[in-house]
Amino acid sequence: MPVLGLGVWKMAEGRETEQAVEWALEAGYRLVDTASMYRNEHSVGAAVRRSGLPREDVFVTTKLMPTHASAARELEHSLRRLGFDYVDLYLIHWPLPFVSARHWRELETLQERGLARAIGVSNFGRGRLETLMRGAARMPAVDQVQFSPFQYRRRLLDFCLERGIVFEAYSPLARGKGLEHPTIVAVAERLGRTPAQVMLRWAIQHQAVVIPKSSRQDRIRANAQVFDFELADADMRILDALDRTNGSARARG
């Protein structure tokens, strides 16, 4: 799974999403994160196909909004909109109260059928993960949760990494709101980087996969320039200290 991807939440179906995915693929991104709830899967699929890249070179995630309907039917709808035979990762979007072992078994079956190369969850805290894992034949490959210096979910991060679950950071820029924080700005200025690059680098150095969203070409490009510098331990600790969750494992976002 690539370490960097483009998130497409709140992008409108049509030109906005197609253009952003096209720019991201041009800039070297090889992961796109969508969801049935975002209502832009059609545009994601169209842009990936138009890029001319082999399907296996682009990692596409979509998500199931769990309902009482069958997960198989939901994924078939997503695949039809994407125009794909399979997705690389299929996530349960939210641990809604009625989400049960039945939903996970359905995802396991979808993986066995080859319709999802990997299966995982999103917004699951440690308790829900443990419950799910107790009855699972296959472990979740990924937990996608809100993660940034302001939501440093250290205990959940450690729990996932210890069990080989990929920890995927959504809203890694704190939805754009963290970019003007004086501490982030000071570190960025000292390193000659953008605040967004510093926030993404922080998450990557904590071994998270990051999926920043931008609809702008300049930002999509700049957000990918995060593999040619490193944050020193002292800067990591400065950013860790911005946490407002006190390391909580509780699901948020």
Ligand SMILES: NC(=O)c1ccc[n+]([C@@H]2O[C@H](COP(=O)([O-])OP(=O)(O)OC[C@H]3O[C@@H](n4cnc5c(N)ncnc54)[C@H](OP(=O)(O)O)[C@@H]3O)[C@@H](O)[C@H]2O)c1
């Ligand atoms: N599983 C879940 O429940 C869940 C929930 C939320 C998000 N997600 C996923 O995670 C992705 C990212 O999270 P997010 O969209 O909430 O927030 P985000 O990536 O933390 O922040 C996106 C915001 O930051 C701005 N931005 C991006 N790059 C910038 C830069 N270099 N300089 C200044 N501003 C910049 C964007 O504006 P512009 O577009 O105008 O550049 C946008 O307003 C989503 O798109 C989605 O795929 C998943």
